[in-house]
Amino acid sequence: MTITTTEMGLAARVAGVSRRFGVGHGAVVALDDVSVGIRRGQFTAIMGPSGSGKSTLMHVMAGLDSSDNGSVWVGDTDITRLPDRDLTLLRRRRIGFVFQSFNLVPTLDARSNILLPFDLDGRKPNVDESRWIDSLVTTLGIADRLTHRPHELSGGQQQRVAIARALATRPDLVFADEPTGNLDSRSGREVLTLLTEACSRFGQSIAMVTHDPVAASYADRILFLADGRIVDERERSTPEQISAIMLAMEATR
Amino acid sequence: MRMRWREYRATILVAALSGAFGALLLQGTVLLTALVAGDSIGEKESVQLALGLVAVVFFAIAIFVGGIVTANTVGTVIAGRTRDIALLRLVGADARRLRASTARDGILVGLVGSLIGTVVGIGIMVGLVALGRSTGDLPETTPQLVTPMLVAPVVAVTLVTWLSSWVGSRRILAVSPIQASAAAVEPDADTVRSATGRRITAIALVAVGALLLAAGVVIGLVTMLGILVGMLGGILSFSGIVLAAPFVMPAVLRLVGRAMGSSPTARLAAENAVRNPARSSRATIGLVIGVTLVTMFAVATSSYYDMIVRASEQYPDDFAGVDETLAMTIGVFSVLFGFSAVIAAVGMVNTLSLSVLQRQRELGLLRALGFTAGQVRRMVLAEAAQMSVASVLFGLVLGVVYGWCGAQALLGSMLGGGLVAPSMPWFVLGGAVLVAAVLAAAASVAPARRATRVSPVAALAVD
Numbered sequence A: 001m002t003i004t005t006t007e008m009g010l011a012a013r014v015a016g017v018s019r020r021f022g023v024g025h026g027a028v029v030a031l032d033d034v035s036v037g038i039r040r041g042q043f044t045a046i047m048g049p050s051g052s053g054k055s056t057l058m059h060v061m062a063g064l065d066s067s068d069n070g071s072v073w074v075g076d077t078d079i080t081r082l083p084d085r086d087l088t089l090l091r092r093r094r095i096g097f098v099f100q101s102f103n104l105v106p107t108l109d110a111r112s113n114i115l116l117p118f119d120l121d122g123r124k125p126n127v128d129e130s131r132w133i134d135s136l137v138t139t140l141g142i143a144d145r146l147t148h149r150p151h152e153l154s155g156g157q158q159q160r161v162a163i164a165r166a167l168a169t170r171p172d173l174v175f176a177d178e179p180t181g182n183l184d185s186r187s188g189r190e191v192l193t194l195l196t197e198a199c200s201r202f203g204q205s206i207a208m209v210t211h212d213p214v215a216a217s218y219a220d221r222i223l224f225l226a227d228g229r230i231v232d233e234r235e236r237s238t239p240e241q242i243s244a245i246m247l248a249m250e251a252t253r
Numbered sequence B: 001m002r003m004r005w006r007e008y009r010a011t012i013l014v015a016a017l018s019g020a021f022g023a024l025l026l027q028g029t030v031l032l033t034a035l036v037a038g039d040s041i042g043e044k045e046s047v048q049l050a051l052g053l054v055a056v057v058f059f060a061i062a063i064f065v066g067g068i069v070t071a072n073t074v075g076t077v078i079a080g081r082t083r084d085i086a087l088l089r090l091v092g093a094d095a096r097r098l099r100a101s102t103a104r105d106g107i108l109v110g111l112v113g114s115l116i117g118t119v120v121g122i123g124i125m126v127g128l129v130a131l132g133r134s135t136g137d138l139p140e141t142t143p144q145l146v147t148p149m150l151v152a153p154v155v156a157v158t159l160v161t162w163l164s165s166w167v168g169s170r171r172i173l174a175v176s177p178i179q180a181s182a183a184a185v186e187p188d189a190d191t192v193r194s195a196t197g198r199r200i201t202a203i204a205l206v207a208v209g210a211l212l213l214a215a216g217v218v219i220g221l222v223t224m225l226g227i228l229v230g231m232l233g234g235i236l237s238f239s240g241i242v243l244a245a246p247f248v249m250p251a252v253l254r255l256v257g258r259a260m261g262s263s264p265t266a267r268l269a270a271e272n273a274v275r276n277p278a279r280s281s282r283a284t285i286g287l288v289i290g291v292t293l294v295t296m297f298a299v300a301t302s303s304y305y306d307m308i309v310r311a312s313e314q315y316p317d318d319f320a321g322v323d324e325t326l327a328m329t330i331g332v333f334s335v336l337f338g339f340s341a342v343i344a345a346v347g348m349v350n351t352l353s354l355s356v357l358q359r360q361r362e363l364g365l366l367r368a369l370g371f372t373a374g375q376v377r378r379m380v381l382a383e384a385a386q387m388s389v390a391s392v393l394f395g396l397v398l399g400v401v402y403g404w405c406g407a408q409a410l411l412g413s414m415l416g417g418g419l420v421a422p423s424m425p426w427f428v429l430g431g432a433v434l435v436a437a438v439l440a441a442a443a444s445v446a447p448a449r450r451a452t453r454v455s456p457v458a459a460l461a462v463d
């Protein structure tokens, strides 16, 4: 009898996962035998140099991309060989995603983009969910932009709409790929506070990729990635400590 | 502005179809002239003139439709390449030069396509003649059909392809370097530009055209000359409608979309079809024109037929033997009109499937957010169905109006004429439904399958 992901206190987990792109000479190893878990109800930051495999790790964990070998669990579901349809339903009901770029459906306005996960499930938000969405929209400062279409929004506004969408259905698990990358420090802080609250108040598990030590200092736990491997792992740290680790990592490369 | 081969495919096909049609018409004219006109020189010339006129008219209609299709294809390709163009502009490329090179490519594509078409047309004619001889329908000696005149359709098709590439590439000028950096795809620069001017011109054209059409019908009750007034009205109002397509088509699409139900797939499809008026009008207007032409002709001849039947009941002596000739004429002309509709359909399938491919990222995003592959496929199919049903319906309505007006204006004064109700042959309706279904499937199944075969992340990475 193996111990389950839930019993480990994890919301998602990969074991021995590798991911190569291309073949032969030009092949790139984006993930190299990675085993790691995202703790349930915690805010996890993933850091690492550009090209170290952060986005790839999130895609594989969310079932958006397949791994070459190893296993992937979301909750207690082994999604490694899950049929596409089941995988899709799992994404729809249990996972929220904020991509690094191209987050919004260009033909839909901001409000419809936020409500898209409900639409996909063929239902409308109930009273409680509507109230939650309203508060999200207000906190994120996009209340007066709801009728605009993506090309009419700034990069940071698009990102905030995507965050609202990822949190709207209160999924168990939220992946956010540099959600504060396009934001000024004040809006960035608001987004980070929002994510922290989502964890503490609603027990959601959140994984966030960031290059910013200040952003990472909001997290309960920080994973460091380099060349497709997990090279370090810390509990909550100050921005200074995080910077020091990053600098040390760069020095040893 | 270099395009990829698959983006040229439809234009080559359209040019080839037009070229083949031209070659067939020309050879057919020569052959028929030799068969129909005996030996007298004078008779030969007048038959040749009459047949030649008919051939020129139908060829003109075909390359007109082909031109519109090509302009829309080029427009669609360019819409999908906005970011590439913006990047080129950003590093210093001259917009006018980009446009000129796109149009120049049109010459080459038109030439290649029409040459292929001509060769095919000659081949088909050789086959037909051999068949005719073996069944004894054609005499052993037929005139030389391959004449230097065959160069004419090639030149015409090439010029039209060039011109329509030029018109279709207008959009390049509106692309600003800024769009290279926009995170959202498809900034629809051309939906609002000069919208008011366009609207006013279109409304004026339709209003004046409709008045003239009505006048044509009234005058037609007295004299055949009503057709001249009516024709002018038809041309004006139809130009108005083509011009107004970006405003009119969304309304038609919305109507059809409402009938598709309220599942998330259907609703999203309905919104997609309407949200980008430029895109949907580009995809649909060619088919609207094709269906209008076919329906117009069918309704006109069928109304004509009704009048003849009525008249021959009243005055049996004057109309003896008219039935058979009429049926044959209708058959031949249907084929000739049908050809333009085929060109329009090719254009529609291509524009729709191109625009699905261009939306690969968007479809990837939907899949990432929880659309199943099946849902994405159904959505794309629903969009295509909505567009083809809308264009076929719109074309049917326009065709009935124009066909009836034409028949009235030309024949209302005829013996036993007067006002008759428009009559619609059942095969047109059945054909239209079939065409709409086939087109929707043809335009959406393959590209949607391709779009959902890759993982959502791979689709999102496509630029």
Ligand SMILES: Nc1ncnc2c1ncn2[C@@H]1O[C@H](COP(=O)(O)OP(=O)(O)OP(=O)(O)O)[C@@H](O)[C@H]1O
Residues within 6 Å of the ligand: A021, A022, A028, A029, A030, A048, A049, A050, A051, A052, A053, A054, A055, A056, A057, A100, B461
């Ligand atoms: N679709 C792909 N095809 C080929 N190589 C890829 C693909 N996606 C990622 N890679 C490669 O895999 C490696 C890891 O990419 P990934 O996007 O995960 O990096 P990242 O850590 O998110 O970087 P950044 O901070 O710049 O976003 C890179 O070397 C990248 O070039």
Ligand SMILES: [Mg+2]
Residues within 6 Å of the ligand: A054, A055, A056, A100, A177
């Ligand atoms: Mg990344």
